[in-house]
Amino acid sequence: MRSGQPGSTTSQYFENPAVGAALGLAYVLVGVGMVVSLLLDSIDLFIVFAAGILVLLLISMVVVFVHEGIATPENKLISTFVLLAIGLGIGLSTVTELSFEVLTGVVIVVGIIAPGLLLEFTDYGRGRGN
Known part of the structure; x- marks a missing residue:
């Protein structure tokens, strides 16, 4: 950021x-x-x-x-993962019989934890001078 x-x-x-x-x-x-x-x-x-x-x-x-700024690389990564998590949540809830807890866990891992780890442990979104 x-x-x-x-x-x-x-x-x-x-x-x-x-x-x-x-x-x-x-x-x-x-x-x-x-x-x-x-x-x-x-x-x-x-x-x-x-x-x-x-x-x-x-x-x-x-x-x-x-x-x-709105269109920062971090925001693009986070929004992509959040949209993927929403899609997975809706798709898995309609196609499978997974419990609410499992669906919530999948959405949290994909939408929150995965982009957070990518931003924390990679150089994605950071300028060369930072």
Whole structure:
């Protein structure tokens, strides 16, 4: 993964740490609001806080995409393995009688562990200078 702007050695996403703290605090407040809405049994509050979570996720994704880029080699590898895992999960669940636990294990190994190991122990996605 790249850190900072191209050519930069910093791994901070924000120039000002208060921006990151504000985003984190917003996540906490929306989470607390979600719990309160469930305790009050208010579907209207629940919908408002669910929308808040979606907005915060969108903001976070924009921050990451601006900082890291969308079409990095790492993202291509991960998305390929995740799509393969989804295909295997759907295919195996419809064609075979494997248990839910086995299907979940296959999806986790193919979609999470395999690309993680490839990225960790190979030079895939790393520039020559890194």
